Amino acid sequence: MEFTEKHVMGLKDLLYKMADDLLILGHRNSEWTGLGPILEEDIAFSSMAQDKMGQSLALYEILHELGESDPDTVAFTRNDHQFHCSQLVELPIGEYDFSLVRHFFYDHADAIRFDMLADTVVEPLQMVAKKFRGEIKYHTMHANTWLKQLAQGSEEARLRMQSAINETFPFALGMFEPSEYEAELIEAGIFQGEEALKNQWLETVVPLLESYGYTVPDASTVTPIFGGRKGVHTEYLQPLLDEMTEVFRIDPAAEW
Numbered sequence: 318m319e320f321t322e323k324h325v326m327g328l329k330d331l332l333y334k335m336a337d338d339l340l341i342l343g344h345r346n347s348e349w350t351g352l353g354p355i356l357e358e359d360i361a362f363s364s365m366a367q368d369k370m371g372q373s374l375a376l377y378e379i380l381h382e383l384g385e386s387d388p389d390t391v392a393f394t395r396n397d398h399q400f401h402c403s404q405l406v407e408l409p410i411g412e413y414d415f416s417l418v419r420h421f422f423y424d425h426a427d428a429i430r431f432d433m434l435a436d437t438v439v440e441p442l443q444m445v446a447k448k449f450r451g452e453i454k455y456h457t458m459h460a461n462t463w464l465k466q467l468a469q470g471s472e473e474a475r476l477r478m479q480s481a482i483n484e485t486f487p488f489a490l491g492m493f494e495p496s497e498y499e500a501e502l503i504e505a506g507i508f509q510g511e512e513a514l515k516n517q518w519l520e521t522v523v524p525l526l527e528s529y530g531y532t533v534p535d536a537s538t539v540t541p542i543f544g545g546r547k548g549v550h551t552e553y554l555q556p557l558l559d560e561m562t563e564v565f566r567i568d569p570a571a572e573w
Contacts, residue, residue, distance in 0.1 A: 320505060321501070323498060323501045324498075324501050324502075324504075324505045324507065325383065326498060326501075327496060327498025327499075327501045327502045327505075327507065328383070328439060328442075328502070328507055329380060329383055329385065330401070330496050330497075330498055330546075331496065331498075331502060331507070331508055332376050332377075332379055332380050332383075332442070333380065333401040334401040334402065334403070334496075334546050335373075335376050335430070336372075336373045336376035336377050336380070336391075337373075337400045337401045337402035338402045338403055338406050338423070338427075338492075339369040339370070339372045339373035339376070339427075340369070340370065340373040340392055340402075341400070341402045341406045341407050341554070341557065342369055342402075342406040342419075342423060343365075343366045343367070343368075343369030343370040343373065344366070344370075344557060344561050345366075345406065345407070345408075345409075345410055345416075345557075346362050346363075346365055346366035346369065346410075346416075346420075347362075347363060347366035347367075348410050349362040349363070349366075349410060349416065350362065350363045350366075361459055362416075365420075365455075365456050365459070368449075368452045368453075368456070372445075372449050372452070373392070374388055375445045375448070375449070376442075376445065377391050377392060379441050379442060379445065382441065393561070393562040393566070394562070395558075396555065396558065397548075397550045397554040397555040397558060398548040398549075398550070399548060400545075400548065400550065400554065400558075401545070401546050401548070402545050402550075402554075403488070403491050403492045403494065403545040403546065404488055404491055404542055404544060404545040404550060404551055405419060405422070405423060405485070405488040405489055405491055405492055405542075405545075406419075406423065407545070407550060407551055407553050407554040407557060408488065408551065408553060409553055412477075412481075414467075414477045414478050414480070414481040415481045415484070415485065417460065417463050417464065417467070417478070417481070418464070418478065418481040418482055418485045419485055419488075419489075420456070420459075420460045421457075421460035421461070421463075421464050421522070422485060422486075422489035422492075422522065423489070423492070424453060424456040424457050424460050425457055425460070425518060425521050425522050426489075426492050426493075426514065426518050427453055427456070428450070428453045428454065428456070428457050429514055429517045429518055429521065430514055431446045431449060431450055431453055432446075432450065433446075433508065433509050433513075433514065434446035434508065435447050435450065437506065437507055437508060438505065438506040438507060439507055442507075461525065464478065464525075464526070464529055464531075465529045468529040468530045468531060469529075469530075475530070475531075478531065479531055479532065482526065482531055482532075482533065482534075483534060486533070486534045486536075486539055487539050487540060487541060487542045488542050490515070490536060490539060490541035490542070491541045491542040491543050491544070491545060493511040493512070493514060493515035493518070493541070494511065494541070494543040494544075494545065494546040494547075495510070495511045495512065496511070496546065499511065499512075515536075519536055
């Protein structure tokens with residue numbers, strides 16, 4: 318099938334929101350370095366942050382092949398309104414309960430999205446999806462282990478995790494904000510669409526959380542927090558970008 322202009326625009330939109338999610342959450346996860354509750358968690362969150370940065374770079378490189386600016390320019394010169402990330406990933410790290418729940422919700426969605434894209438008709442994206450599935454599998458295993466372990470811990474631990482699940486769930490549903498190009502993406506075999514992804518995600522995370530002993534909000538009664546995919550962000554994103562791009566802005570032409 319020959320791609321139309323709308324197909325290409327839809328592909329770019331998909332790549333931007335995936336890459337931006339990974340870049341911003343990678344930066345947020347890196348903020349746990351030196352702060353984790355145990356040394357192994359310092360290492361784990363730092364490692365997963367590095368993985369996400371590498372995955373975002375691979376997606377920005379595909380965008381560059383499609384005519385967008387080079388990865389450094391795309392990552393370091395846009396303001397918050399030009400980012401396509403979900404609001405979930407830009408929120409401050411908070412306490413460890415929130416960061417673990419965000420990690421669980423996001424990485425399960427990421428794993429399903431990359432599994433879907435392993436069958437996309439866009440060959441460079443298909444190759445990237447297949448390449449990183451192993452990394453993402455480790456991320457979901459890490460998240461599962463901690464949510465299960467804390468559910469079986471003290472009453473305080475279980476209650477704090479349950480509270481974090483309740484508070485984070487509307488932001489997590491915001492990951493599946495539909496694109497204006499959903500029909501074109503599905504028609505062309507590029508991506509199965511956000512609704513299909515959300516349904517598979519719910520079929521994965523709800524039984525898992527319930528098996529650990531948590532209660533999951535009913536998605537049909539929760540209002541998703543949309544806006545991020547359209548450039549509407551929280552007050553937390555621009556300060557994060559200012560911090561993230563500080564060195565780059567000193568001398569954008571410098572070679573490292």
